[in-house]
Amino acid sequence: MHIDSPLQDHDQSEECTLKNNSHIFQNTTENPQNDLDDSSEKISSNSNNIFEKSSDNIDLIMNIPVNIQIILGSCCMQISNLVNLSKGDVITLDKRVGEAVDITINNQKIAKGEITIMEDDDTHFGVRVIELLNSK
Template identity: 45%
Template sequence: MSSSPFPDTDLAGNDARVGDGRNLDSILRIPVLMQVVLGSATMPVADLMKLGRGAVVPLDHRVGEPVDVMVNGRVIARGEIVIVEEDNSRFGVSLTEVVGPSAADQNT
C-alpha cells in the first residue's frame, strides 16, 4: 500500500496512472482552444473609439504570409488560409509548419 496522499487509483478503484494508457481516452477528450491568428494591430483607444461599421483596420500580416495556429495561447503551427472544398462559404488553414516547443517552454 502506498503512503502517498495521492493514490494511483480512481474513485472506482481502477488503476489511474496516465502512463499505462488506460486513461489516455480521458486525456484525449479534454477540450482546448484553437485559434488561427490572421494578424494584429495596435492603436490608441481614441482611434478604437472612432471605429464603426465598414471601418478597415490594417493588420501586421500581409496577404500570402503564414498565419499562426495557436492552442491555449501558444503557437503550435503555421499555415496558409484555404477555402474548404465542400463548402465554399467557409475557409480553413492548411498547416505548412509545425512549431516545436521553445527553449523557455522546455525549462518549465
C-alpha cells in the same frame, strides 16, 4: 483536522498544525543520506504508479476538447482612433496577404498555416498546416 470554523482559538489551530506536521520530525536517523535514499525510492515508485495510472486513462485525456485559435494578424491603435471606429472602417493588420497565420492553443503558438477556402463548402475558410513548431 477540523476546517469548518475560521474563528478557532489561536492556540487550538497552532496545536492542530503541530500535530499534523509531527510526521516531518519522525523517522530520522544518524545517517541523513540513508533517509534521502529511502525518500528517493519512495518517490520513484510512486511516480511509476502515477504514470501507469495515467496511461490506463489516456483515452479520457484524448477526448478533452481544446479551443484552437487562428491568429490572422494584429495591429496597434491609439484609443482616440479606436473610439472613432464605425461601420465600414478597415483595420490594417500586421500580416500580408499570403503570409502564414499563427495556430494557437491556450495562447501558445503550436503551428503556422495558410488560409484556404474549403473545397466541399466554399462558404467556409480553413487553415492548411504548413509548419509545426517545436514545443520547447
